[in-house]
Structures are given as C-alpha cells and as structure tokens.
Amino acid sequence: MRTLASPMLQKTLLALAITHAIFSNSVWANDGAVLQALKIEGRAINELDQAVTDKEIEQRQATDLEELFRGESEVSAGGPVAMGQKLYVRNIGEDSLNVTIDGAEQAGAVFHHAGRISVEPELLKRVEVEAGAAGATAGPGALGGSVRFETKDPSDLLTEDETLGVMLKSTYSSNGESIRNSATLYGQTQSKKLGALIHFTDADRSNIKGGNGDKIGGTESEEQLGFAKVTAVLSPSTDISISHERVEENGKMPYKPEWKVGPKNVPEPTEGKRQTTTFNLNHFDLSSDLINTRAVVYRTKNEQEREYRGTAYDGYVETVGLTLENTSFVGDHELIYGINYRDDKSFQNDVDTAPYEFEETGSVKGIYLQDNLLVTDSLTLSTGMRYDLYELKDVDGQEFSEGGFSPNIGVTYQLTNRLNLTANYAQALRGPEVKDSFKLSSSSNTSSLEAENASNTELGLNYQHNVWMIGAGVYHSEIKDLIGTPLPWSKVYENLDHTIETNGFYLDVNYQLNRVNAGLHFHTAESEANGQTVTRYVYGSTANSVGDTLILNVDYQFTDHFVAGWSTEIVRDLNDIELTVGSDELTVDKPGYTVHGLYARWQPLGTDRLTLALAVKNLFDEQYINHASTADYSANSGWESVSGAPSSGRDVRLSASLKF
Numbered sequence: 001m002r003t004l005a006s007p008m009l010q011k012t013l014l015a016l017a018i019t020h021a022i023f024s025n026s027v028w029a030n031d032g033a034v035l036q037a038l039k040i041e042g043r044a045i046n047e048l049d050q051a052v053t054d055k056e057i058e059q060r061q062a063t064d065l066e067e068l069f070r071g072e073s074e075v076s077a078g079g080p081v082a083m084g085q086k087l088y089v090r091n092i093g094e095d096s097l098n099v100t101i102d103g104a105e106q107a108g109a110v111f112h113h114a115g116r117i118s119v120e121p122e123l124l125k126r127v128e129v130e131a132g133a134a135g136a137t138a139g140p141g142a143l144g145g146s147v148r149f150e151t152k153d154p155s156d157l158l159t160e161d162e163t164l165g166v167m168l169k170s171t172y173s174s175n176g177e178s179i180r181n182s183a184t185l186y187g188q189t190q191s192k193k194l195g196a197l198i199h200f201t202d203a204d205r206s207n208i209k210g211g212n213g214d215k216i217g218g219t220e221s222e223e224q225l226g227f228a229k230v231t232a233v234l235s236p237s238t239d240i241s242i243s244h245e246r247v248e249e250n251g252k253m254p255y256k257p258e259w260k261v262g263p264k265n266v267p268e269p270t271e272g273k274r275q276t277t278t279f280n281l282n283h284f285d286l287s288s289d290l291i292n293t294r295a296v297v298y299r300t301k302n303e304q305e306r307e308y309r310g311t312a313y314d315g316y317v318e319t320v321g322l323t324l325e326n327t328s329f330v331g332d333h334e335l336i337y338g339i340n341y342r343d344d345k346s347f348q349n350d351v352d353t354a355p356y357e358f359e360e361t362g363s364v365k366g367i368y369l370q371d372n373l374l375v376t377d378s379l380t381l382s383t384g385m386r387y388d389l390y391e392l393k394d395v396d397g398q399e400f401s402e403g404g405f406s407p408n409i410g411v412t413y414q415l416t417n418r419l420n421l422t423a424n425y426a427q428a429l430r431g432p433e434v435k436d437s438f439k440l441s442s443s444s445n446t447s448s449l450e451a452e453n454a455s456n457t458e459l460g461l462n463y464q465h466n467v468w469m470i471g472a473g474v475y476h477s478e479i480k481d482l483i484g485t486p487l488p489w490s491k492v493y494e495n496l497d498h499t500i501e502t503n504g505f506y507l508d509v510n511y512q513l514n515r516v517n518a519g520l521h522f523h524t525a526e527s528e529a530n531g532q533t534v535t536r537y538v539y540g541s542t543a544n545s546v547g548d549t550l551i552l553n554v555d556y557q558f559t560d561h562f563v564a565g566w567s568t569e570i571v572r573d574l575n576d577i578e579l580t581v582g583s584d585e586l587t588v589d590k591p592g593y594t595v596h597g598l599y600a601r602w603q604p605l606g607t608d609r610l611t612l613a614l615a616v617k618n619l620f621d622e623q624y625i626n627h628a629s630t631a632d633y634s635a636n637s638g639w640e641s642v643s644g645a646p647s648s649g650r651d652v653r654l655s656a657s658l659k660f
Contacts, residue, residue, distance in 0.1 A: 050072050050074055050075060050129040050131070051126060051127065051128050051129065052068065052069070052071075052072065052124075052126065052127040053126055054124065054125050054126065054152070054156070056071065057121050057122075057124055058601070058613070059555075059565060059599050059601065059615075060121075060597075060599070060615065061171065061599070061613060061615040061653050061655060062121040063082075063121060063171075063180065063203070064077075064082040064085060064121075065077035065082070065085045065087060065115070065117065065119070066078050066079065066085055066626065066628070066647070067121070067617070068119070068121050068124075068127070069087075070567075070569065070597070071521075071551055071553060071567060071569075072129070072521070072551075073506065073508075073521040073522060073523035073549045073550070073551050074089060074090050074129070074131055074506060074523045075087070075088070075089050075129055075147075076088050076546050076549075076626070076627065076628035077115075077626075077628050078625075078626025078627065078628030078629040078644070078647065079257070079258055079626060079628075079629045079630075079644055079645060079647070080208060080210075080216050080219045080645050080646070080647055080648055081218060081219055081221075081253055081254065081257040081258075081645070082115075082118070082221070082223075082249060083114050083115060083118070083249055083253060083257045083270070083272050083304075084113070084114055084115060084253075084254070084256075084257030084258040084259075084629075085115045085117075085258075085628075086115045086116075086258070086536070086541050086544075086628070087099070087115065087117055087147065088543075088544050088546065088628050089129060089131050089132075089144055089145045089147065090131050090132060090144065090145070090475075090477070090502060090504055090523075090525055091502055091504075091525050091527040091534065091543055091544055091545055091546060092132075092143065092144025092145070092477070092479070092500075092502070092527075092542070092543055093144070093536075093539075093540070093541040093542050093543055093544060094109075094115065094116055094117060094541055095109070095116075095540065095541040095542050096141075096143040096144040096430070096452075096454070096479065096542055096543075097142065097143075097144050097145055097146060097147055098138055098139035098140065098141055098142035098145075098146040098147075099116075099117055099146070099147045099148075099149075100139070100146070100147075100148050100149065101119065101149045101151070101245075101276055101278075101300070102149070102150060102151055102241075102243060102276075102278045102280060102296070102298075103148075103278060103280060103296030103298060103323060104276050104277075104278045104296065104298035104299075104300045104319075104321070105139065105298070105300070105319060105321055105342055106300060106302070106319075107141075107317070107319045107342060107344050107433070108302070108317035108319065108344050108346055108433065108434050108436075108437075109302075109317065109436045109437075109541065110272075110302055110303065110304040110315050110316060110317055110436060110437045110438060111304055111306075111315070111436060111437065111438045112436045112438070112439065112540060112541065113255075113256035113257060113258050113259070114256075114257045114258065114272070114304065115257075115258075115541075116302065116317075116541075118247045118249065118272065118274045118302075119149055119247070120201060120225045120227070120245075120247060122169075122182060122199075122201065123151045123152060123199060123225075123227055123245075124149055124150065124151060124152070125150050125151060125152045125153070125156055126150045127147065127148065127149050127150070128147070128148040128150070129145065129146070129147050129148075130142070130145045130146045130147075131144075131145045131475075132144065132145050132426070132456030132458065132475060132477050133145070133406070133408070133426040133427055133428035133454045133455055133456040133477065134146065134408065134424075134426050134428075134456070135370050135382065135384055135408055135410075135426065136336075136368035136369060136370040136384035136385060136386040136406070136408060137325070137336055137338075137368065137370050137384075138428075139323075139340060139366075140340050140342070140364045140366045140386075140388045140430070141364070141388070141428070141429075141430035141433075142428050143428045143430055143452060143453075143454035143479050144454065144477070144479070151227070151229065151243065151245075152197070152229075153195065153197070153229065153231050153241065154186040154187060154188050154195035154196055154197040154229070154231060155188060155192070155195055155231070157184065157186045157197070158186065158187075158188060163187055163188055163189065163190055164186075164187035165185075165186050165187065165659055165660070166183070166184070166185050166186075166659070166660055167182075167183070167184040167186075167657055167658070167659045168181075168182070168183050168184075168657065168658045169181070169182045169183075169184075169655060169656070169657035169658075170182075170655065170656055170657075171653060171654070171655035172653070172654050172655070173205070173651050173652075173653045174650075174651055174652040174653070175208045175209055175648050175649060175650065175651035175652075176205040176206050176207065176208035176209075176219065176220070176648075176651075177205075177206050178203060178204065178205035178206070179203070179204055180201065180202075180203040180223075181201070181202050181203070182199065182200060182201040182202075182225075183199070183200050184197065184198070184199045184200075185197070185198045185199075186198070188231075192233065193232065193233040194230075194231070194232050194233075195230070195231040195232075196228075196229070196230050196231075197227075197228065197229045197230075198227070198228050199225070199226070199227040199228075200224075200225065200226055200227075201223065201224065201225035202223070202224055202225075203222065203223040203224075204222050204223075205219070205220060205221055205222075205223075206220050207219045207220045208648050208649075208651075209648070209649050210623055210646040210647070210648070210649050211618065211621040211622045211623030211624065211646065211647075211649040211650070212621075212623045212646075212649070213621075213649070216260075216261075216645050216646060216648075217254070217260075217261035217267060218252065218253045218254040218257075218261045218267040218645075219253075219645075220251050220252060221249055221250065221251035221253065222249070222250055222251055223247075223248065223249045224246075224247075224248045225245070225246065225247050225248070226245070226246045227243070227244070227245045227246075228243065228244050228245075229241060229242070229243040229244075230242050230243075237283070237284065237285040237286060237287060238281075238283065238284045238285070239282050239283050240279070240280060240281050240282060241278075241279075241280045241282060242277075242278070242279050242280075243276075243277070243278050243280075244275075244276070244277045244278075245274070245275070245276045245277075246273070246274070246275050247273065247274045247275075248271070248272070248273045249271070249272045249273075250269075250270060250271040250272070251269075251270060252267040252268065252269060252270070253267055253268070253270040253306075254266070254267055254268070254645075255267075255268045255270075255306060255307075255308050257270070258536075258629065258630050258644060259630055259641070259642065259643060259644060259645070260643050260644060260645040260646075261645070262640075262641045263641070264641045265641060268306055268307040268308060269306070269307050270304070270305070270306040270307075271303075271304070271305045271306070272302075272303065272304045272305075273301075273302070273303045273304075274300065274301070274302050274303075275300065275301045276298065276299070276300040276301075277298065277299050277300075278296060278297070278298040279296065279297045279298070280294070280295070280296045281293065281294055281295040281296070282294060289328065289329040289330070290328045290329070290330070291326065291328070292326065292327040292328070293324070293325065293326045293327075294325050294326075295322070295323065295324045295325070296322070296323045297321075297322050298319075298320070298321055298322075299318070299319070299320045299321075300318070300319050301316055301317070301318045301319075302316060302317050302318075303315070303316040304316070304437075304438075311351060311352060312351065313348070313349065313350060313351070313438065314348075314349045315346070315347055315348040315349065315437025315438050315440070316346075316347050316437060317344065317345070317346050317347075317434065317437055318344070318345045318347075319342060319343065319344050319345075320342070320343045321340070321341060321342035321343065322339075322340070322341045322342075323338060323339070323340050323341075324338050324339050325337070325338030326338060332373055332374045332375075333371055333372070333373050334371070334372040334373075335369065335370075335371055336369070336370040336371075336372070336384075337367075337368060337369040337370070338367075338368060339365075339366065339367050339368075340364065340365070340366035340367075340368075340388075341363070341364070341365050341366075342363060342364045343361070343362075343363050344361065344362045344363065344364075344433065344434045345359060345360070345361050345434065346359060346360045346361075346434035346435060346436070346437045346440060347359045347437060347440075348437045348438060348439075348440040348441055350440075350441040353441040353442070358395050358440035358441050359395065359440065360392065360393065360394050360395050360434040360435060360440060361392075361393050361434065362390065362391060362392040362393070362432070362433050362434045363390070363391050364388055364389065364390050364391075364431070364433075365388070365389045366386055366387065366388040366389075367386065367387050368384065368385065368386030368387070369384055369385055369386075370382065370383075370384035370408075371383055371384060377414075378413060378414040378415075379411065379412070379413050379414070380411065380412040380413075380414075381409075381410075381411055382408075382409070382410045382411075382412075383407075383408065383409040383410070384407070384408050384409075385405055385406065385407045385408070386405070386406045387403065387404070387405050387406075388403060388404070388406065388429055388430075388431065389401070389402075389403035389431070390402050390403065390430070390431025390432055390433065390451065391431075392431070392432040392433065392434065392449075394432075394434075394435070394444070394445050395435070395440045395441075395443075395444065396444050396445070398445060398447060400431070400432045400445075400449050401431075402431035402432060402449070402450060402451040403429075403431065403451070404429045404431075404451055404453075405427075405429070406426070406427045406428045406429050407426070407427055408424070408425065408426035408427065409424070409425055409426075410422065410423065410424035410425070410426075411423050411424075418463055418464055418465045419461065419462070419463045420461070420462050421459075421460070421461050421462075422458070422459070422460040422461070422462070422473070423458070423459050423460075424456070424457070424458045424459075424460075425455070425456070425457050425458075426455070426456050427453065427454065427455045427456075428453070428454045428455075428456075429451050429452065429453055429454075430451060430452045430454075431451040431452075432445070432449045432451075432483060435493065442491060443485075443491045443492065443493060444491065444492055444493070445492070445493045445494075446492055446493065446494040446495075448494075448495075449483060449493070449494070449495060450481055450495050451481065452479065452480070452481050452482055452483055452495075453479070453480045453481055454477065454478065454479045454480070455477065455478050456475060456476070456477040457475065457476045457477075458473055458474070458475040458476075459473055459474055459475075460472065460473030460474075461473065467511055467512055467513040468509070468510070468511060469508075469509075469510040469511075469512075470507075470508065470509050470510075471506075471507070471508045472505075472506065472507045472508070473505070473506055474503075474504070474505050475502075475503070475504050475505075475506075476501070476502070476503050476504075477501070477502045477504075478499050478500065478501050478502075479499065479500045479542075479543075480499045481495045481496075482495065482496045482498070482500065482542060483495060483496075484496050484539075484540065484542065487581065487582050488537060488538060488540065488581070498529040498530045499529065500527060500528070500529045500534060500539070500542070500543050501527070501528055501529070502525050502526065502527040502528075502543075503525065503526050504523065504524060504525030504526070505522075505523070505524050505525075506521075506522065506523045507520070507521070507522040507523075508520070508521050508522075509521075515556055515557040515558070516554070516555070516556055516557075517554070517555045517556075517557075518552075518553065518554040518555075519551070519552070519553050519554075520550070520551070520552055521549075521550070521551040521552075522548070522549070522550050522551075523548070523549050524548040524549075525545075525546070526545075527543055527544075527545050529543070532577075532578065532579055532580065533545050533574070533577045533578075533579075535577065535579065535588060535630075535631050536628075536629065536630045536631065536644075537630050537631070537633065537642055538579060538581055544627070544628060545574055545577075545590070545627070546571065546627040546628060547571045547572040547573055547574045547590065547592055547627055548571070548572040549569065549570070549571050549572075550568075550569075550570040551567065551568070551569050551570075552567065552568045552570075553565060553566065553567040553568075554566055554567075560606075561602065561603040561604075561606055562600070562601070562602045562603070563600070563601050564598070564599065564600040564601075565598070565599050565600075566596070566597070566598055567596070567597045567598075567599075568594065568595070568596050568597075569594070569595045570592075570593075570594045571592050571593055571594075571627055572592045573589070573590060573591050573592035574589070574590040574592075574627070575589045575590070575591075576589065577589070577590065577631075584636070584638070584639075586633060586636045586639065587635070587636065588631050588632070588633055588635075588636075589631075589632070589635075590625070590627055590631050590632075591624065591625075593622050593624035594622060595617075595618050595622050595624070596618070596619040596620055597615065597616060597617050597618070597619060598614075598615070598616040598619060599613070599614065599615040599616070600613070600614045601613045601614075608659060609658070609659050609660065610656070610657070610658055610659075611656070611657045611659075612654075612655070612656050613653075613654070613655045613656075613657075614652075614653070614654055615651075615652075615653040616650070616651070616652050616653070617648065617650070617651040617653065618647070618648060618649055618650050618651060619650060620650070621649045621650045622649075623646055623649070624646060624647060625643070625644045625645070625646050625647065626644070626647045629644030629645070629647075630642065630643060630644035631643070631644065632644065
C-alpha cells in the first residue's frame with residue numbers, strides 16, 4: 001500500500017498542478033464545437049489513447065517497432081535487432097496485450113527471447129492504441145490494452161482522379177550502410193468499386209554502430225516483404241477487402257536477440273517469418289439504424305528457425321480466427337456487440353529431445369456488448385461486458401477450461417464546450433494459452449492453472465480551444481494471478497502469487513497555428529510486483545519499467561511542398577533497482593538518455609510525384625540502452641551475460657520516392 005508521501009504520488013500531484021496552471025492561464029473565449037476532436041484525445045473508455053498516423057510514420061522513416069513508436073510517450077519498444085524488440089504499453093508487455101494487424105490477432109510467441117510482432121511500417125495507414133484494460137471491443141486477453149495495426153488500401157495512394165499508379169522508393173541509411181528498396185503497384189476501376197495493391201520490399205543491412213562508434217554485433221540482416229490487397233464495393237452499403245502478407249527477416253543474429261552479443265550469446269544463423277491472410281467485411285449497412293456490421297476472418301503464422309551451437313531448432317505459432325461485430329442505434333443508445341473466436345497451435349521441432357516434435361493447442365471464444373449512451377447533452381455513459389472462455393490442451397495432454405466476465409464502465413462529462421472530464425473502470429481476463437514454441441520440449445504446466453485478471457482505473461481531463469489541445473490523467477492498473485514461472489529459468493508454469501501494480505500519469509499538450517505544429521508529451525509510471533520494480537528479464541514479456549519520458553516535437557511547413565521538424569525524447573534514469581531473483585540479491589541501473597532527431601520532406605516538382613526525405617536519428621550520437629530493452633545486469637556477479645544491446649548511434653537516412 002502506498003503512502004501519501006510516495007514519490008509516485010508526489011510526481012503526480014506536481015504534474016496535476018502544472019496542468020491546472022496551464023488551464024488557468026488559457027484564454028477562455030470562442031464557444032466553437034470541439035467534441036469531435038476531444039473524442040480522440042479524451043481517453044474515454046470507448047475511445048483511443050494514442051494513434052500513429054501514416055504522415056507521422058513517413059516523417060520518422062520508421063523501419064521497425066522502436067522507430068515506429070519513437071514519438072509516443074506511453075508506448076515503447078527497444079533494441080537494435082528488430083526480431084528482439086518487444087512492445088510495451090504503459091510498462092505492460094505484448095504478452096498481455098491484444099495485438100491485431102488488419103483485425104488478425106497476433107497471439108502466441110515462438111521464442112521468449114524474441115518479440116512476437118513483425119510489421120512493415122511503410123505499409124501502415126494507422127496504428128491505434130488503447131492503454132490498460134478497456135472497453136469490451138478491445139478483444140480477448142487485453143490485460144494491458146490493445147494495439148491495432150491497419151494497412152493501407154489502394155485508394156490511400158491514389159488521388160481523386162487517378163485509377164492507376166506505381167511508386168518506387170529507395171532509402172539509404174548511413175549507420176549499417178543499409179539499402180531499402182520497395183515497389184508498389186496500385187489501382188482501382190473508374191467507378192472505384194474494385195481496387196488492388198501489390199507491394200514488395202527488399203532491405204539489406206550490415207552491423208550498425210552504437211553512439212560510441214563501436215559495432216553492435218548481430219545486427220546485420222536481410223528483409224523481404226510481399227503484400228497484396230484487393231478491395232471491392234459490392235453495393236452502396238457493402239465493401240470488403242482481402243489481403244495476404246509475408247514478412248521475412250534473416251541473418252546472423254544473437255541466439256537471444258534481445259541480449260547483447262557475448263560468449264554465451266554468439267550470432268547464429270536465424271530466420272523469422274510471418275504470413276497473414278485476412279478477409280474483412282469492412283461495412284455492411286442496410287440503411288437501418290439496427291444493422292452496421294463488420295467481420296474479419298484470418299489466419300496468421302509466425303515461424304522462427306535458429307541454430308544454437310551447431311544444432312538447428314524451429315517452431316511456429318499458427319492462429320485462425322473470426323470476429324463478427326454489429327452496431328445498432330436504439331434511441332439514445334449506441335450498442336456495439338459481437339463474438340470472437342480464435343484457434344491457436346504452438347509447435348516445436350527439437351532435434352535433441354525425444355519425441356522431437358511437440359505441440360499445444362488452445363482456443364478462445366468470446367461474446368461482448370458495449371453500450372454508449374448520451375444521458376444528457378453534457379453526460380455520456382459507456383458501459384459494457386464481455387465473456388471469454390479459454391480452452392487449452394497442453395504438451396503433456398492436460399486439459400484446461402477457464403472463463404469469466406470482464407465488465408467496464410466509463411463516463412465523460414462536458415463541463416464546457418472546451419473542457420471535459422472522464423472517469424473509467426475496466427476489468428479484463430485471460431485464461432491459459434499455448435506456450436512459446438521453444439519452451440514446449442522443456443516446460444510444463446501445473447495442473448491447477450486459473451485465469452489471469454486485470455483492472456484499470458483512470459481519471460482524465462481534456463481541453464481544446466483554438467490552437468491548443470491538452471489532455472491529462474492519472475491511472476492505476478493491476479494484473480493478478482499471472483501465469484508464468486517463479487524464476488526466469490524455471491520449467492513449470494503456474495499462477496504466480498504477486499500482483500503487478502502500475503500507477504501512472506500522462507500529459508499531452510498540442511499546439512497548432514498556421515504552419516507550426518508543436519507537441520509536448522509526458523508519461524510517468526511506477527510498476528512493481530512484491531515491492532520490486534519490474535524489469536524485462538525477470539518479468540519477461542509481461543512487464544518492464546521505463547523511466548519518466550518527455551517527448552518534445554515541432555514541425556514547420558515552410559511551403560506547401562517543404563516541411564521540416566525536430567524532436568527530442570528525454571528518458572529519466574532508473575537507478576538502484578533492487579531485485580531478489582532466487583538466492584541472488586541484485587542491483588540494476590537503467591541510465592537515462594536524451595535522443596534528438598531531425599527530418600525534412602521536399603516535393604521539388606510541386607506534387608507528390610517526386611518526394612525527397614531526410615531523417616537524422618540520434619543526432620548527437622547518444623550511447624544508451626533503450627529502457628524497453630533488457631537492462632544491464634552485468635555488474636552483478638554471475639549475471640555478466642545478461643544485458644540488452646545499445647541502440648543505434650547517429651543515422652542519416654535519405655530516401656527518394658517516385659510516383660507515376
């Protein structure tokens with residue numbers, strides 16, 4: 001139990017005082033309608049917390065998760081090896097998130113020392129984030145929230161009067177002397193009822209250097225991507241899309257991609273693949289307030305092959321699923337309801353352990369309802385419930401069946417047409433699921449696994465007037481009955497007796513006037529279990545601690561065809577983290593860092609036919625280990641090999657894209 005004198009509470013009260021001062025000094029004039037804009041920033045239970053747009057992705061020239069979320073204070077990923085990057089939202093890791101690509105759930109991991117999410121940022125139209133246990137529509141197992149990746153449609157690349165186009169793009173990165181080439185062919189019929197897109201990417205990178213100029217071993221890789229998408233408008237009220245994506249990365253990477261190269265973690269031949277096929281019914285509307293349906297059917301398969309001391313291992317996780325959802329307007333109620341179904345299979349081929357092939361199978365069935373009600377002109381109520389049933393047949397033939405309800409409630413009160421307050425409470429449940437593929441031959445489950453449970457309580461306020469948009473809030477989240485191993489090297493999965501508690505505060509300030517767009521984004525959170533600060537190695541992909549994060553950015557549109565910007569990410573150090581791991585008493589430091597970046601985009605022909613872009617990442621060559629990576633434990637005797645690798649040093653990235 002925290003006392004009123006806790007550092008977290010002191011920081012929260014201080015930040016709220018700063019926010020109040022900002023509000024108090026704002027000009028309260030002009031009664032323009034702002035509700036629509038506030039909904040995106042409002043942190044209401046049925047709305048988004050953060051989103052990354054295609055414009056921001058292009059400006060960042062992102063090629064991996066770390067770069068994709070560089071400007072988001074509440075979302076982080078780190079490490080110089082893309083395959084080793086794991087995603088965290090408010091310190092809660094991807095194992096406890098519901099992650100989808102075009103609606104296809106990315107469930108299960110192949111290797112616990114690698115990430116489970118591989119995406120090509122260039123293909124993305126938008127990334128949406130719901131932080132913490134949220135609404136019923138967030139999907140099953142969203143203990144720490146949900147992340148939704150959405151790919152581009154053919155129409156996103158065409159102007160109003162175009163029916164066919166080709167885009168060729170080439171990017172050079174000075175750090176690692178990388179060349180990344182892509183080609184995209186896209187088009188639609190004159191009636192715009194049928195469209196298609198085909199995309200190919202090929203990239204080759206040598207070992208990169210850290211901020212100190214030393215090469216970071218195991219960072220050379222080759223990447224290939226193929227993507228195809230067809231869209232069709234079947235009637236004025238019905239449109240569908242079908243897509244298939246294949247992402248592949250290979251090279252001599254560390255056997256444990258999240259750790260630095262060392263005597264116990266040498267670079268080995270490694271290959272990772274993801275194949276995802278989706279069918280989306282994006283919109284089905286019978287011109288009735290009762291029928292507005294969307295559906296997605298998908299299959300996704302994540303595979304990894306690697307060698308360890310001359311022996312080859314491989315495994316995969318395959319998921320097949322369905323989501324069917326409808327929205328009905330009944331009086332003042334917006335009712336969103338649907339079902340989820342997912343089948344998972346985890347497989348390992350272990351040539352050293354009889355019977356050599358191992359597998360687990362599991363499923364989740366969910367049903368949900370979310371009701372958004374305009375109670376008065378000033379008060380909106382959102383409340384919902386979902387029920388999920390998890391079933392698992394594990395590698396030892398044990399069968400588990402765990403289910404339960406996940407309720408939520410939230411209110412948004414419009415104090416004025418510029419200022420609203422939000423209050424939310426939500427629970428989420430996740431039952432036993434298939435284990436990481438590479439653990440199937442060596443690990444088992446206790447016979448009494450129960451479902452994990454999470455809760456999230458959040459208070460926020462949001463203000464918009466003229467050129468200012470400000471949002472701030474505090475939250476408290478808990479995850480109980482975690483399924484895991486008591487120690488990182490333990491072999492039996494059980495419900496752990498600790499609770500991961502996170503207390504946090506966020507502040508977002510955005511300013512936009514004419515050609516200037518500026519932002520300040522701050523997030524602070526303390527995540528603890530058994531009185532200990534959580535860290536990535538000890539708590540795996542479930543939770544990690546990131547220092548107080550402040551992100552500053554400013555863009556200036558010099559002309560209609562030339563824009564430039566600057567950004568700074570400041571992460572405060574986390575020192576003297578005391579951990580008890582088995583019989584070892586450890587002390588770990590996570591030094592802070594400040595990373596600056598610049599970008600510019602120029603269309604010299606006055607159209608998007610030719611676009612030249614420059615991005616300078618880590619401008620001042622900061623040497624640091626990203627807090628979303630594994631911390632450096634090497635100062636503790638016997639733990640010399642446990643450390644994340646430093647992030648990339650300065651990287652000058654030049655790209656040219658030609659459309660015709």
